Amino acid sequence: MRVEETIAELEQVAATEVGRGSAKLAVPSAGGLLAAARSIAGHPAPDAAVLTGFFIPAADPPAAETDGPIGSVQVAAALRALGGRARLVTDDPCAPVVTAALAAAAPEVPLEVAPLKGYDAWADDAAQRYARLSHLIACERVGPSADGRPRNMRGEDIGAHTAPLDRLYTAGSGFRVGIGDGGNELGMGRLPAELVGRAVDRGERIRCVVGCDALLVGGTSNWAAAALVGALAVLRPDVPTLRELLRPEWSYDVLTAIVLHAGAVDGVRRRAELSVDGLDWPAYAEPLARIAELVARSG
Structure with missing residues (x-):
């Protein structure tokens, strides 16, 4: 199978529908995975910020x-x-x-934490540094809707619990990758409002208006992120560590750590349990296993 065909299949697996309309959002963003992976793999020294964290106040x-x-x-x-x-x-x-996710799987990766109070001063400094980065990647990070407020899938304003990291995401000229699953995440502004409105409940109300250079849509955002690592592994078969990251057991260990040690919650069920977006581990792991299989078959 050709590299482009394998990556296109990875993109399709990542977009496996879970009942929120993600598969419909994935159609116009096809090719985003290849573009993102080529931009990263082809850079001589990628220097990136990965923005994440979606708080569930309820x-x-x-x-x-x-x-x-x-x-x-x-x-x-x-x-x-x-x-x-x-x-x-x-x-x-x-x-x-x-913090718990990093401690479990990548303790060498630094973490920067934006304060809710005093954010402007913190962001002024951070934006100057981020403007020099080669890539800005947002993974399941809520962004501003049309009225400027970040909203969850229920249409609720969660601005009181959310720092406006879109200011950093749009700093400078770095290649921006958006990873999301519901239309309200940073990067989803690449899709037309009417499309998100048709595909997702409350889509026009929650759609993030901030776009990106390459959009990756998953049934869960974690699947789309795994597909990006898979695409990098296909493009760079000389780096075996990439395939190790794709083992479903790797994801299970991180999931266990963030739930047991930090109380991470399932965003759909709103409870701390070993599940993602309403999917228990066996169902959640199926696309992860398929992504790893496709990469292994690619040679």
Whole structure:
């Protein structure tokens, strides 16, 4: 199978529908995975920020969700395996979960935490540094809707619990990758509002208006992040570490760590359990196993 065909199949697997309309959003973004992977793999020294963390204030107790941090750590670890630099970026409410994810799988990757109070001063400094990065990657990171407010899939304004990291995401001329599953994440502004409105419940209300250079749509954002690592492994077969990151067991270990040690919650069920977006591990792991299989078959 040709490289382009394998990566296109990875893109399709990542977009496996889970009942939110993700498969419909994935159609016009086809080719985004190849573009993102080529941009990273072809860069002599990628230097990236990976933005993540989606807080669920109505969970019991409130915490960041399990979708996003796993894939973000996976992508950051892949960048380092390629000889590049990476740091994760989140905000205060999501920091415990992202910290636990890094401790479990990539303790060498630095974490930058944006404060909710005093954000402007912090962002002024960070934006200057981020403007020099080669890549800015957002994975399941909520962004502003048409009225400027970040909204969850229920249409609820979660701005009181969310730092506006879109300011950093749009800094400079770095290649921007958006990874999402529901239309309200950074990067989804690449899709027309009417399309998101047709494909997703409350789509026009929640759609993030911030676009990107390459959009990756998954049934869960973690799947799309895994597909990006898979595409990098296909393009760079000389880096065996990339394939190690694709083992479903790798994801399970991180999922376990963030739930047990930091109280990460399933964003759909709003409870701390070993699931992602309403999917128990066996169902959630199926696309991960398929991604790993496709990469293994690619040679």
